[in-house]
Amino acid sequence: MGEFELIGRYFRSVALEGAGSPEHVTLGIGDDAALIAPAAGKQLVVSTDTVVLGTHFPHDYIPANLAYRAIAAAVSDLAAMGARPLSFTLALTLPEVDESWLQSFAEGLTDAARDHRISLIGGDTTRGPLNINVTVFGEVRPRNVVRRGDAHAGDLLCVGGPLGDGAGGLAVALGEHLPGDISDTARDYLFQRFWRPLAQCDLGLELAGVASAGLDVSDGLIADANHLAQASGVALHIRVADLPCSEALHAWPQAQRREWMLGGGDDYVLLFTLPVASISCLDVWSSLGFGVKVIGEAVAGSGIWLDDGQGLEEVVVHSGFQHFQGGGNV
């Protein structure tokens, strides 16, 4: 058996074990391509996302975690659009075939597929420097799609969960900038948040047809808010005191927390605008257990404006936060 056939065998087991809902798949792994169809009245949503080992990335990673994170990051883009995740393809470039690495990677892939209720439908393996590309497919009714460009002045600005955990989790994973008194609980929580983020798919389904605009926080709150503001042609006001922050992050000084919440990235929580007419949804979501918080509002104008308690100040996005971005969707 050739070594790349071996890889194929690992992936086939993921495809079989994945607890996805493959009723939309007519033809999957093993042919030149997969054949898929959205349900009647729905359209297919497609997003692609790549993970490489960069300079600011933990190199002593567990392959299962790497796989999990790659899937979650890609699925988060579907959640942001209000789509139900269905399936994914994996294009894996590997420098060598290492059976124990593959075994672990396949386990993480299986976990992520189960947790996000998606199935592997195809892929490609290539020899080269490590590169993990995941393309995810979801379905949505076209009129319910949550886009970036439809926020209006007067809408509330909301986030779906705590901010800054991605950056705090990276610090834990790298073992850098750790306060001496950080608890094991906080450390474990943040490690999990970095390596095993769960895309907010259920919240995304709630937002479909309700939120006026939205995306997921992957580049950092300011950078992603700026994407939304620019696409919608509005200004966004953000009240720093209202930003949700996990208990674990309180091990760090307030200035560090603030930097991570505003610019850290990799949080994979949803950032969206809600028309005031739908404000009653906030109570419904709260009763359902979603941690949605109102953090500001959209107003006429442009730019991102922070309210630190002493009035509004515009953020210079490109100089202040640009350096957190290591890439981007086009």
Next chain:
Amino acid sequence: MGEFELIGRYFRSVALEGAGSPEHVTLGIGDDAALIAPAAGKQLVVSTDTVVLGTHFPHDYIPANLAYRAIAAAVSDLAAMGARPLSFTLALTLPEVDESWLQSFAEGLTDAARDHRISLIGGDTTRGPLNINVTVFGEVRPRNVVRRGDAHAGDLLCVGGPLGDGAGGLAVALGEHLPGDISDTARDYLFQRFWRPLAQCDLGLELAGVASAGLDVSDGLIADANHLAQASGVALHIRVADLPCSEALHAWPQAQRREWMLGGGDDYVLLFTLPVASISCLDVWSSLGFGVKVIGEAVAGSGIWLDDGQGLEEVVVHSGFQHFQGGGNV
């Protein structure tokens, strides 16, 4: 403007200039994901393909050619299934932002999109060792899909065009193993065949609902015939004397031509089985200008059998031709 936003700008221009048929795209570049739908009664076909600079790859490449080849290789998988190509996403990992490289790459992308009548609908850019992943989307009526596993004993085995040009083209591109008397015409033809292959989409549409099984020759004739034979549970007999060979390859000795035609790979011509009841299609295709040749037949049994003029001999696929494979679809 951040450097990765710059890349986004290049890709947006491709999306706008591409002469694709974006009526299936509701929402493309600029949001977290693209929204696409196959036409009524059709399903979406998805395939993903990665290109890296490997050890046996010309390193003095022109970026435009690299882009063209990546697209054509991916679209070829759609052609193999009888699908009409619609669109693609591009996940590009780059070590650095080089404007002249990007300019050239975008030109090749635009050429390939136009020639294959597809449009760019989304993508992702990441910093890291060069890696080009293309995921292509096409549409097909489910009952017309050409799979790998439906060949039957008695079917004719056919190829859609000349074999060995991919390997001959690589030799030209690398400047290796060149006969002293190779003409400029042959050299130019093979260089183009390597860098600018045109996926056989029009032929694929003819095969939809007609061919019993098929795939594209990317790993080499023997290796790909073996995929088809194994998936279908048949043996394939191949008459070496009937393999179509371009005029350009005649610059090399017969033994070299034979090796390249059987094992070279990267030809991106279709390999398919045709029920004898549909034999009249051969004349139709010939009149339409398709270079389809019958090269053998499917018979009961297993394995790949070569007829070199002195009777049949079974090919040991794994030892003889496996080394030509640098990766594979799962």
